[in-house]
Amino acid sequence: MSDDLLVIDNVHGGYGGADILTGASLRVSGPEIVVIVGPNGAGKSTLMKSIFGLVQIRGGTISALGHDITNQRADLIAKAGLAYVPQERNVFPSLTVDENLDMGGYLKKSDAAHKDRIYAIFPQLANRKTQRAGSLSGGERQMLAMGRALMIEPKLLLLDEPTAALAPKLVDETLDKIGEIKALGVGVLMVEQNAKQALARADRGIVMVMGKVRMEDDAANLLARPDLPELFLGG
Amino acid sequence: MTITDFLQLIIFGIVSGAIFALGGIGISVIFGILRFAHLAHGDMMTFGAYLALAAITSLHLPVLAALPIAMIGTAAAAIAIDYVFYRRFRQARPVVLLISSFGIALVLRSAVQLIWGPGNYVYESGISIPYVIFDLRIKPDHLLIVASTIAIIVAFHLFLTYTRLGKAMRAMSDDPDLARVSGVDTERVVVWTWAIGGALAAAGGVFLALDTQLNPLLCWNILLPMFAAAIVGGIGRPYGAIAGGLLIGIVEELSTSFIDPAYKPAVAFVIMVAVLLWRPTGILKGTT
Ligand SMILES: Nc1ncnc2c1ncn2[C@@H]1O[C@H](COP(=O)(O)OP(=O)(O)OP(=O)(O)O)[C@@H](O)[C@H]1O
Ligand SMILES: [Mg+2]
Numbered sequence: 475m476s477d478d479l480l481v482i483d484n485v486h487g488g489y490g491g492a493d494i495l496t497g498a499s500l501r502v503s504g505p506e507i508v509v510i511v512g513p514n515g516a517g518k519s520t521l522m523k524s525i526f527g528l529v530q531i532r533g534g535t536i537s538a539l540g541h542d543i544t545n546q547r548a549d550l551i552a553k554a555g556l557a558y559v560p561q562e563r564n565v566f567p568s569l570t571v572d573e574n575l576d577m578g579g580y581l582k583k584s585d586a587a588h589k590d591r592i593y594a595i596f597p598q599l600a601n602r603k604t605q606r607a608g609s610l611s612g613g614e615r616q617m618l619a620m621g622r623a624l625m626i627e628p629k630l631l632l633l634d635e636p637t638a639a640l641a642p643k644l645v646d647e648t649l650d651k652i653g654e655i656k657a658l659g660v661g662v663l664m665v666e667q668n669a670k671q672a673l674a675r676a677d678r679g680i681v682m683v684m685g686k687v688r689m690e691d692d693a694a695n696l697l698a699r700p701d702l703p704e705l706f707l708g709g
Numbered sequence: 710m711t712i713t714d715f716l717q718l719i720i721f722g723i724v725s726g727a728i729f730a731l732g733g734i735g736i737s738v739i740f741g742i743l744r745f746a747h748l749a750h751g752d753m754m755t756f757g758a759y760l761a762l763a764a765i766t767s768l769h770l771p772v773l774a775a776l777p778i779a780m781i782g783t784a785a786a787a788i789a790i791d792y793v794f795y796r797r798f799r800q801a802r803p804v805v806l807l808i809s810s811f812g813i814a815l816v817l818r819s820a821v822q823l824i825w826g827p828g829n830y831v832y833e834s835g836i837s838i839p840y841v842i843f844d845l846r847i848k849p850d851h852l853l854i855v856a857s858t859i860a861i862i863v864a865f866h867l868f869l870t871y872t873r874l875g876k877a878m879r880a881m882s883d884d885p886d887l888a889r890v891s892g893v894d895t896e897r898v899v900v901w902t903w904a905i906g907g908a909l910a911a912a913g914g915v916f917l918a919l920d921t922q923l924n925p926l927l928c929w930n931i932l933l934p935m936f937a938a939a940i941v942g943g944i945g946r947p948y949g950a951i952a953g954g955l956l957i958g959i960v961e962e963l964s965t966s967f968i969d970p971a972y973k974p975a976v977a978f979v980i981m982v983a984v985l986l987w988r989p990t991g992i993l994k995g996t997t
Contacts, residue, residue, distance in 0.1 A: 526890055528886055528889075528890075547889070548886070548889035548890050549889045549890075549891075549892050549893055549894050549895070552889075552890060552891060552892035553892055557890075558890050560886075560887065560890070563884055563886075563887060564887065565887075566879070566880045566883040566884060566887060566888075567883055568879060568882075568883050569876065569879060569880060569883065573876055573879075573880075576873075576876055577876060577877070577880045577888070577891045577893070578891055580873065580876075580877060580891050580892045580893055581891075581892035583873070622891065626891070626892065
């Protein structure tokens with residue numbers, strides 16, 4: 475038993491066909507921001523899904539907060555204190571903003587005070603409480619997805635490309651929010667395409683290529699490497 | 710057609726529309742949560758109608774008192790059927806569930822025939838005298854059907870809108886994986902889906918039996934308009950099924966003044982095709 479929030483050990487798995495993950499290992503310890511970068515199709519999203527039991531793990535183990543969660547049911551993983559914002563389809567479109575947050579707080583029954591704290595972190599959402607999530611802009615939707623995840627009061631938050639398809643101004647704003655989330659004592663493991671901006675705010679960086687972790691280092695060290703773009707492109 | 714005839718047909722249409730809606734909501738919700746067309750829904754309704762008959766004859770209850778018994782009994786039966794049969798096919802393709810639900814339809818129908826025989830029954834014999842308001846004849850039974858349906862639908866609406874489980878049901882209908890990720894025990898939601906689908910089915914069955922006569926094919930015969938109601942309304946959207954049910958009920962009745970009533974099912978089909986041409990995902994945007 476360890477204090478690590480998340481330990482992924484030599485995980486193999488995928489979607490029925492050949493394995494997409496071919497021995498991925500990583501660790502998140504305490505409230506730190508860990509950024510995963512890597513080329514398209516490297517298996518970054520697949521790794522996130524495998525943590526939440528949405529992809530079959532055929533080898534290796536994943537443990538979180540001292541529990542073995544390998545191939546566990548997603549609702550039990552949420553119960554253990556993990557939250558996940560998928561890359562796509564990360565809000566309930568036919569539910570209102572407020573109801574989306576209620577769903578995030580499903581396990582907590584109802585905690586109005588905590589919901590108010592979420593609205594304080596994402597003030598744009600407070601003006602749209604009764605609007606359907608499906609009609610939000612991309613940026614608002616991303617805020618809502620993070621708000622829904624935070625309603626679980628997680629120890630560890632998984633974010634899959636939270637800034638994808640956002641306007642440049644919103645990218646910085648969103649990444650700053652993630653800094654605020656860490657300050658609440660939450661560990662963050664996130665996949666990010668905006669490598670430089672994300673690493674600038676991260677504690678550690680991980681480069682993932684072809685279903686494996688190719689490199690792992692302090693974010694500052696990774697940022698300082700002149701060959702970062704090649705690493706990122708999987709060269 | 711005089712205005713009185715017209716209004717009279719509208720009243721009949723609302724009555725059958727209410728029954729289609731009660732069945733259509735279940736079909737729609739089950740599709741939204743489990744992603745398959747539940748072909749046994751008509752026979753589940755018939756089963757509920759016979760449960761009410763058993764309560765009426767053995768306990769000498771009025772129909773309104775037998776209704777909750779039939780609803781609870783059918784809900785329990787629906788949960789049991791899911792537990793024993795459908796649950797094994799959660800990961801299977803929808804067509805597998807479609808076929809197995811057809812099997813369940815035959816099982817339920819045979820059970821009804823074995824227990825109650827193939828003949829016709831009525832809940833209460835004797836004739837009821839209609840109220841007459843502005844030359845419109847309104848049967849007490851019709852009043853009971855429409856008032857009870859409104860009460861049931863309001864209760865269902867409050868459940869979906871305000872309860873934790875109701876929200877979880879809508880969330881799961883939107884995106885099952887995201888619901889799980891949010892901590893929803895989806896198997897528990899499935900159990901409640903069957904409870905609600907079964908209870909509403911029983912109500913629809915009892916009301917159709919009250920309006921006509923019990924026989925083993927009672928609600929199998931209205932499976933097409935009920936599916937049409939669910940599809941027209943936007944499959945997976947229970948409120949759409951209510952709108953779809955009323956639309957189909959009313960247009961079917963109105964059509965009887967122009968064409969042979971035997972063509973009623975064809976009318977339901979034509980409405981469905983017409984609405985889908987206009988809005989391919991139904992009145993409310995359905996699940997895809
Ligand atoms: N649902 C799925 N079923 C089958 N194969 C899939 C599925 N989702 C992804 N894949 C395949 O798995 C591989 C890894 O995909 P994944 O989405 O994990 O990559 P990624 O690193 O997140 O890429 P991106 O940067 O584009 O988001 C790809 O080859 C992809 O085609
Ligand atoms: Mg991805």
